[in-house]
Amino acid sequence: MATPTLTLGHGEMDDCSTKTGWGAVQTGGNIINETHTVLFGDVFKLDAECTDALDEYIYIEKDVTNFSSTVYNNFLVRYYTSAASNGLGAQVEVIFDDVTSEYVFGSTPQFSPVWTTATGTLTTGKTVDKIRLYAKDEPDSVTGAHTVYFDFILFYNTKFVFPYVNGEVTVNTPQRYVDIPIPGRVGDITQYLGAENPVITVSGDMQIGSWNTPKGETLHRACVESHAYPWQWFTSDRVNCKVTLRNFSVTQPGGSDTKPRYTLNMKLYSLSCGSNYEYFEWLGLP
Amino acid sequence: MSSVDDAVTYVFTWRTRHDDKVCVKCASLDGHVVFYDLFADVLVSDTHGAIWDLNSDHSLAHGPHTYGCRCTLDVDVEVDWTKIAEFQELRDNLDRFNVKFDLVKERFKLSSSIAQARSQMNQFLGDLRQIKPELMEVNKLFTTYLALGDAAGLPPDLVGRLRGLEQMRVGIQAVNTAWQMMQAGGVLAFFTGGGGLLLGAFMAVGGLLSLMQIRRPQY
Numbered sequence: 001m002a003t004p005t006l007t008l009g010h011g012e013m014d015d016c017s018t019k020t021g022w023g024a025v026q027t028g029g030n031i032i033n034e035t036h037t038v039l040f041g042d043v044f045k046l047d048a049e050c051t052d053a054l055d056e057y058i059y060i061e062k063d064v065t066n067f068s069s070t071v072y073n074n075f076l077v078r079y080y081t082s083a084a085s086n087g088l089g090a091q092v093e094v095i096f097d098d099v100t101s102e103y104v105f106g107s108t109p110q111f112s113p114v115w116t117t118a119t120g121t122l123t124t125g126k127t128v129d130k131i132r133l134y135a136k137d138e139p140d141s142v143t144g145a146h147t148v149y150f151d152f153i154l155f156y157n158t159k160f161v162f163p164y165v166n167g168e169v170t171v172n173t174p175q176r177y178v179d180i181p182i183p184g185r186v187g188d189i190t191q192y193l194g195a196e197n198p199v200i201t202v203s204g205d206m207q208i209g210s211w212n213t214p215k216g217e218t219l220h221r222a223c224v225e226s227h228a229y230p231w232q233w234f235t236s237d238r239v240n241c242k243v244t245l246r247n248f249s250v251t252q253p254g255g256s257d258t259k260p261r262y263t264l265n266m267k268l269y270s271l272s273c274g275s276n277y278e279y280f281e282w283l284g285l286p
Numbered sequence: 287m288s289s290v291d292d293a294v295t296y297v298f299t300w301r302t303r304h305d306d307k308v309c310v311k312c313a314s315l316d317g318h319v320v321f322y323d324l325f326a327d328v329l330v331s332d333t334h335g336a337i338w339d340l341n342s343d344h345s346l347a348h349g350p351h352t353y354g355c356r357c358t359l360d361v362d363v364e365v366d367w368t369k370i371a372e373f374q375e376l377r378d379n380l381d382r383f384n385v386k387f388d389l390v391k392e393r394f395k396l397s398s399s400i401a402q403a404r405s406q407m408n409q410f411l412g413d414l415r416q417i418k419p420e421l422m423e424v425n426k427l428f429t430t431y432l433a434l435g436d437a438a439g440l441p442p443d444l445v446g447r448l449r450g451l452e453q454m455r456v457g458i459q460a461v462n463t464a465w466q467m468m469q470a471g472g473v474l475a476f477f478t479g480g481g482g483l484l485l486g487a488f489m490a491v492g493g494l495l496s497l498m499q500i501r502r503p504q505y
Contacts, residue, residue: 009334010314011347065309068349071335072311097349127349157335218332221319228314 004169004202004236008222009157010229011072012064016044016150017271022060029056033145036060042272044150046135048088050143057136066097066127071157075104075120076233078151084113088135088146092153094122095130109136115151115281117240154233160222163215164204169236171283172199195274198283200239203263223248231269238284242269290414293369296324299360311347312357324361324407343400361396361403372421379428
């Protein structure tokens, strides 16, 4: 199985949940009907209609509190496009304080008809001043209405790579039922009070793989300090989602097998209602 | 020989102003703890990278300029006395005299100004380096004292040795006094006959018996 990872050292991030801080849609070329909306309270939706075969684009820009491209030089973006290969594609550009710029994702527009998490790297030694999210039809131009969706963008320092997982990444979806007792009545009244966010559990042996003292300590401290992040990006073979870290436990069994085992409980984080989870494809269920 | 520098660990904790002007980058650093060298040029976190210029004393999260970052660092120092061999030896020596004290890690808060924190630590480390030779001398005294006890055939129990050495001192003093009295008795005998000499000899034997008493093993 692929080794699970968890982002650490977050810098600039945007959950694409509010237009606050983002400027009005800017256009280039003969593009019409450009809009920027927020879908499910958690996704940016950039719509536009291309009208000719020339290069066209729209973008939204955010003036961020400047940040170091050295400290936060890793980048993640989650996106999908209505066009599979030709139409409006996704790009992310950063503008440095020296007015130079760099496409941190997609030197040419990127297409994906399913949610995809892409990575990028910033040139170090610069200071990022602005971020632009593009929906761009270039150079392969067609006419028609297209949409680009952004789930989040994240600039971060490093990832925690779980050294070993015993094949166990589990997802639980606890439902909230209350069994109300009625005096004198045989049986309860069952009341449904909704459901919790899915709980994702990763567990494994801490003496197999490249565990060593700093690694275990890093994970422990990451858990202790995780409250500073609104969420962290977790990846595994199937489950890829925003999480908050809830409980990190280490158990040393007795008997002959004294190898310590760890269990990390995380909870899926979403501003959207759980009814939309399928839309977001976070749990990667078959 | 252990170095005093090995005994100290610096603990940096990032602090924001906790208001609505705190940016998302600093918010993610709030409360973040880094163990690092106070005298390094740059503070490097294992999860956030190079985040603070320790020489110029400002955040690097925003790039080479501060851009008005209002965050500060809390700087603490942990001193692990067990890592200073002289303190360990002193503790062990005192322990043999039933004087118990624990060497523990102690944590002190330094100034959040890096320049002032460095100055405080330079002073502290200087004092610590100065006290080390003095501790070595104290430990040498213990060693000498114990060697003296061994040479005198005193019991290995150090409380017993202390008591024995005190008794030995009293015994030696008694012998000395007896000797002086015997001499005085000789002078007295010269004037009074054998009675003064007998009294002096009796006192000398008493002193010797007292000396022998302390050499008897005590169980």
